[in-house]
Amino acid sequence: MLIICLECDPGSASKRLNDLVRALAATGHQVLQIEARSDCTNRRASIHFYCQDSHMTQVTNTPYEALEVGQTASYSKTVEERDIQLFAAMSGDHNPVHLDAEYAAKTMFKERIAHGMFSGALISAAVACELPGPGTIYIGQQMTFLKPVKLGDTLTVRLEILEKLPKFRVRIATRVFNQNDELVVDGEAEILAPRKQQTVDLTVLPEITFG
């Protein structure tokens, strides 16, 4: 994120803004979102550019021959309102225990919970992006759901290579913990590891807006 203050002159601010977006693009930054806040009393407007550095979107995998039993990796994400809505829209599961605070308050959970398979999606992202990373082919996944995941929880997927099998097959422990270090999902993946090391450019998504 980059914050810049401009004089409170709409015409000149607009021109400078365009110049800045172009300058950022030229240095490999893709502007994902712009937020403008004006403070005309002090003749200042702050412009927040949420940028994605194109250099940060490359991922290098770990091929089969470089994987070692005991090797670990982790992948964290905080469960936001937006994530639960995206999961609901994508899967079609609009159950109010995930989406409606008033309804959820009357359930045994007392508050909104994430869809159980949201943790599954994070496990798959951890395997596909962290260890072994791009080029991995999913063979199987087993999951045991131990505790509910609440809105605002920060989940960490911890991966550990358990066994290297013939024909590039690998067993990986896939455990998900919350911010209190409680195990919320236990499980195991079986994958086909990549045969060769490769570096891929992760794709930048179009901006998604709600409402």
Added chain:
Amino acid sequence: MLIICLECDPGSASKRLNDLVRALAATGHQVLQIEARSDCTNRRASIHFYCQDSHMTQVTNTPYEALEVGQTASYSKTVEERDIQLFAAMSGDHNPVHLDAEYAAKTMFKERIAHGMFSGALISAAVACELPGPGTIYIGQQMTFLKPVKLGDTLTVRLEILEKLPKFRVRIATRVFNQNDELVVDGEAEILAPRKQQTVDLTVLPEITFG
């Protein structure tokens, strides 16, 4: 979906459009999306209303005592561009094999494929919305990924009650087929079935737009 043709007069078209949205709302239809296509040569504009019938947003579950071994249910969804982008945004897995047609063409898959766990999300939605439905608590899920799922494939999750265990636990076969009736994901869920029958109002999501 409802398609209506209007005269190509922006002023009158806009007024008629508002009247129509109000009329649809009065009959219990929530307008989710409007697409307008104008054909001024023939003085016609077609307006596509994507509606959700509010009567379709209630779901009644099947409680433990009413479940029978052999009972089945199914849940279908076509994998659209939008679904793959939603999954990528929600999970953080931006691998180009899912999102970049040019990159995917050079892989063993020859074209873009859905994230493997997208099928997992559909399985969880089938269990949570169809059988047993709302109030179900996920205990575990095992999946074996057998074939890739391509953009445009229509997936059908077929559920079958396998076993009723003590303390409301139930084993369910969770198999996912594509439009050619090929088994793409085999697996099994273990759940806590709802104790009581209930009917819930599924939550309507805010509209999600891309780009």
